[in-house]
Amino acid sequence: MKKRARVVVIGGGIAGCSTLYHLTQEGWSDVVLVERNDLTSGTTWHSAAQVTNFGMNQTMVGLKTHSINLYKELANDPNHPINYNHADGGIRLASTEEQMQGYHHFASMAKGMGVDFEVIDAKECQRRHPLISTDNLVGGIWDPLDGDIDPYQLCHALTRKARKAGAEVYTNTPVTALDQYKDGTWKVTTEHGDIDCDIVVNACGYRVNEVGAMMGVSHPVASMEHQYFLTEDIPEIAQAGHRMPLLRCPISDYYCRQDKDGLLIGFYEQNCKTWGMDGIDPNFVNALCPDDLERVADVLDGAFTRMPALMKAGIKSIVNGPITYTIDGAPLVGKIPGKQNAFCIIGLRAGLGEGGGLGWLLAQQIVHGEACYDTWCLDPRRFTGHANVELTSLKAVEDYQNEFRFHFPHERRPAGRAAKTTPLTPILAAEGAEFTVVNGWERVDYLKPAADFHQSLTFDFDEAFHVVAAEVNNLTKNVGLCEVSGFNRFEITGTDKYDFLDRMFCGRVSPKVGKVGLGYLLNELGMVKGEATLANIPASERGSDRIWYGSAAASEFHDMDWLTQHLKKGENVQIKSLTNDQTILVVAGPRSREVLTACARGDWSKEAFPWLSVRECFIGFSPATVMSVSFSGELAFEIHVPNASLYAAYLALREAGKAFDMQIFGARAVESMRMEKGFLHWKSDLITEYDPYETGLDRFVKMEKGEFIGSSALRERQTKGPTKKLVSLKIDSISAPAHGGASLMDSGRVVGTISSGEWGHRTGMNIAYAFVEPSKAEIGRKMMLDHLGEMVTAEVIEGSPYDPSFSRILA
Numbered sequence: 180m181k182k183r184a185r186v187v188v189i190g191g192g193i194a195g196c197s198t199l200y201h202l203t204q205e206g207w208s209d210v211v212l213v214e215r216n217d218l219t220s221g222t223t224w225h226s227a228a229q230v231t232n233f234g235m236n237q238t239m240v241g242l243k244t245h246s247i248n249l250y251k252e253l254a255n256d257p258n259h260p261i262n263y264n265h266a267d268g269g270i271r272l273a274s275t276e277e278q279m280q281g282y283h284h285f286a287s288m289a290k291g292m293g294v295d296f297e298v299i300d301a302k303e304c305q306r307r308h309p310l311i312s313t314d315n316l317v318g319g320i321w322d323p324l325d326g327d328i329d330p331y332q333l334c335h336a337l338t339r340k341a342r343k344a345g346a347e348v349y350t351n352t353p354v355t356a357l358d359q360y361k362d363g364t365w366k367v368t369t370e371h372g373d374i375d376c377d378i379v380v381n382a383c384g385y386r387v388n389e390v391g392a393m394m395g396v397s398h399p400v401a402s403m404e405h406q407y408f409l410t411e412d413i414p415e416i417a418q419a420g421h422r423m424p425l426l427r428c429p430i431s432d433y434y435c436r437q438d439k440d441g442l443l444i445g446f447y448e449q450n451c452k453t454w455g456m457d458g459i460d461p462n463f464v465n466a467l468c469p470d471d472l473e474r475v476a477d478v479l480d481g482a483f484t485r486m487p488a489l490m491k492a493g494i495k496s497i498v499n500g501p502i503t504y505t506i507d508g509a510p511l512v513g514k515i516p517g518k519q520n521a522f523c524i525i526g527l528r529a530g531l532g533e534g535g536g537l538g539w540l541l542a543q544q545i546v547h548g549e550a551c552y553d554t555w556c557l558d559p560r561r562f563t564g565h566a567n568v569e570l571t572s573l574k575a576v577e578d579y580q581n582e583f584r585f586h587f588p589h590e591r592r593p594a595g596r597a598a599k600t601t602p603l604t605p606i607l608a609a610e611g612a613e614f615t616v617v618n619g620w621e622r623v624d625y626l627k628p629a630a631d632f633h634q635s636l637t638f639d640f641d642e643a644f645h646v647v648a649a650e651v652n653n654l655t656k657n658v659g660l661c662e663v664s665g666f667n668r669f670e671i672t673g674t675d676k677y678d679f680l681d682r683m684f685c686g687r688v689s690p691k692v693g694k695v696g697l698g699y700l701l702n703e704l705g706m707v708k709g710e711a712t713l714a715n716i717p718a719s720e721r722g723s724d725r726i727w728y729g730s731a732a733a734s735e736f737h738d739m740d741w742l743t744q745h746l747k748k749g750e751n752v753q754i755k756s757l758t759n760d761q762t763i764l765v766v767a768g769p770r771s772r773e774v775l776t777a778c779a780r781g782d783w784s785k786e787a788f789p790w791l792s793v794r795e796c797f798i799g800f801s802p803a804t805v806m807s808v809s810f811s812g813e814l815a816f817e818i819h820v821p822n823a824s825l826y827a828a829y830l831a832l833r834e835a836g837k838a839f840d841m842q843i844f845g846a847r848a849v850e851s852m853r854m855e856k857g858f859l860h861w862k863s864d865l866i867t868e869y870d871p872y873e874t875g876l877d878r879f880v881k882m883e884k885g886e887f888i889g890s891s892a893l894r895e896r897q898t899k900g901p902t903k904k905l906v907s908l909k910i911d912s913i914s915a916p917a918h919g920g921a922s923l924m925d926s927g928r929v930v931g932t933i934s935s936g937e938w939g940h941r942t943g944m945n946i947a948y949a950f951v952e953p954s955k956a957e958i959g960r961k962m963m964l965d966h967l968g969e970m971v972t973a974e975v976i977e978g979s980p981y982d983p984s985f986s987r988i989l990a
């Protein structure tokens with residue numbers, strides 16, 4: 180066994196094998212995989228191993244396409260072919276028009292990734308899958324490349340190729356300890372000796388937290404028991420003369436594929452069960468849980484009704500095994516938060532279909548620092564402090580119960596709500612708030628006009644449309660108050676803080692005390708990594724002079740990792756998170772200065788406190804830090820208040836606001852208003868697939884300032900010109916916003932992808948942002964949006980159609 184390697188991948192299921200193979204493909208051959216038993220002896224060996232292309236965002240579709248192409252290549256290897264039933268096709272069924280609308284959106288989105296899904300009616304579903312009835316069926320989405328693969332052969336093919344490229348694989352070699360040296364490298368202790376390495380990868384399936392504990396980490400991954408059975412031969416299958424396509428049923432929660440001349444049917448029962456919460460028997464190897472078909476009785480019925488031929492088929496065997504889930508159902512693939520040189524590929528619930536692509540994206544991150552697609556939807560840092568084991572298991576159960584039911588826009592499921600709240604949450608709830616959830620934080624979406632107000636699950640504008648319009652209208656005329664919970668906030672101190680931030684940001688970082696600036700962080704490839712406001716707070720009795728770094732609520736762990744990993748040895752910079760200690764109250768609208776003046780001592784005039792200023796003060800008697808910044812396009816102030824004083828500050832603001840018709844507004848109103856101003860959202864419009872010029876951030880880049888993270892790569896990109904350009908669009912539809920991922924077409928060709936969309940209540944326009952081919956980016960250019968099954972016109976407009984001169988913000 181080697182004593183040293185560049186990377187040690189722990190775990191020889193599909194996750195580990197794919198990662199190892201792709202590391203060698205990315206050019207790293209000094210890599211090893213250690214497996215406690217044999218390859219595939221965790222979940223992988225008994226997987227139903229369906230390989231699908233369907234995903235709910237472009238990253239998922241892209242990585243699954245990679246899996247399919249890779250598996251095809253492996254299956255066609257003339258020397259070591261493997262069994263892959265490629266392109267049987269598959270149907271996801273729908274029993275409502277709303278589900279069909281969703282499928283239209285996902286088909287539009289996949290088009291941008293070169294994948295052709297087809298939305299078909301009930302009759303056509305039956306024509307393609309002759310075993311099904313059309314009762315209670317509206318139609319479905321057809322995925323032409325669906326199939327299934329032999330998981331054992333797949334993992335062996337991947338490791339064979341990896342070995343050929345120089346990798347080594349040690350089976351029957353349990354890892355028993357992980358220790359990090361001072362220089363950030365690792366010692367991996369196994370039962371057969373130690374391996375020193377630069378980087379470790381946890382790919383341990385349902386044993387993820389045994390290995391996590393070895394490095395002091397608890398991963399938000401829980402296992403569920405999951406069952407399928409195999410039937411005896413079904414004569415109708417042989418009679419059909421073609422292989423049966425795969426089926427996925429969100430009505431009765433089962434999937435089904437052909438196995439020999441019978442079917443394999445798997446179930447997602449409501450009465451589901453977590454597994455291994457109190458530890459896992461060390462001898463649970465190549466093992467299964469006891470059969471329990473009683474438990475799936477609720478969904479079994481639905482499958483029998485849909486496929487009557489099943490009633491006559493005998494059951495050949497039953498498989499019940501552990502399958503891993505995370506808080507949002509998507510895996511955790513990438514850097515482990517708070518750890519240096521440690522990555523994971525865990526929480527895979529569809530690991531055979533996704534594993535090829537996930538290993539590919541992880542290997543790219545390890546070798547190049549970033550993958551070809553933005554991987555935020557997989558990033559282990561997307562969950563923060565709330566992601567404990569109990570919440571994870573609650574969400575795992577909920578997700579399992581909804582396996583094939585996609586999330587609608589604005590849908591917030593009930594499990595694990597109120598994970599993160601502020602003292603105002605119950606107060607705002609009592610005022611009628613409908614909440615959305617941002618990184619676990621409850622955040623007001625809008626105030627319900629009546630207690631029984633109901634919002635439908637739809638891709639169209641929903642019932643809240645007019646409620647949001649009224650919130651925007653009052654704010655535009657008078658003043659509004661909004662709580663922004665969970666906004667990420669770091670306090671940065673130390674004598675080297677400006678030099679450090681100057682290196683991190685692509686723009687100039689102003690050291691002017693009392694001033695606020697907005698800046699962008701790039702990765703080493705010159706692509707947009709982050710966005711933050713920097714507020715220079717003067718020394719006071721509350722502390723020495725310091726910078727407040729503010730960024731999106733979800734970015735807490737991501738940004739902390741990014742900043743700390745770039746600190747130089749000996750640099751005098753301290754970074755402390757205040758995210759959980761403070762909350763923002765935003766006062767916005769033309770009367771907002773008057774509200775401040777009424778409840779906070781001091782001169783709040785435009786001259787004394789112009790746009791982009793910061794000042795410490797008291798709101799009533801509550802200590803606060805006020806910044807004159809605006810995401811709405813109206814005159815606005817962010818009031819940062821310690822949570823202990825939040826309620827008192829709120830009462831003071833409400834009292835002061837009475838004279839000015841102040842009303843609460845929520846996140847939906849903010850979303851509408853920011854779209855009218857051309858303001859961007861992190862991880863919708865600001866993603867690692869584009870550089871700041873492509874994203875329209877030219878004014879925030881100061882190449883002349885010298886070197887900063889990403890500057891040399893950006894210089895090189897500049898010489899090549901942009902691949903895409905971010906534009907604002909007016910969408911010719913009054914029924915539904917453009918949804919992220921939807922395709923823009925020109926002469927039958929995809930020319931762009933929507934990143935955000937919302938109705939602009941002040942401009943009366945249906946506005947969207949999109950990344951389009953540079954030749955399509957000029958104002959007035961028209962193209963077609965593939966919009967929920969219809970083609971509608973999308974026209975490029977000015978980036979800030981509401982108050983382009985910014986006169987309202989500057990008032």
Ligand SMILES: Cc1cc2nc3c(=O)[nH]c(=O)nc-3n(C[C@H](O)[C@H](O)[C@H](O)COP(=O)(O)OP(=O)(O)OC[C@H]3O[C@@H](n4cnc5c(N)ncnc54)[C@H](O)[C@@H]3O)c2cc1C
Nearest residue numbers: 190192194215221222223226228229354384529530531532
């Ligand atoms: C019944 C069932 C049906 C499924 N059907 C499908 C399907 O149709 N399509 C699909 O895509 N997915 C399906 N899945 C899910 C899929 O099988 C899993 O997502 C996938 O197999 C997980 O692979 P993994 O590599 O993450 O984990 P595992 O296969 O569990 O591999 C983890 C490996 O890590 C090793 N390990 C653990 N601890 C240590 C240690 N300390 N030292 C060294 N090695 C260690 C284990 O021995 C194991 O081999 C199904 C799952 C189940 C249960």
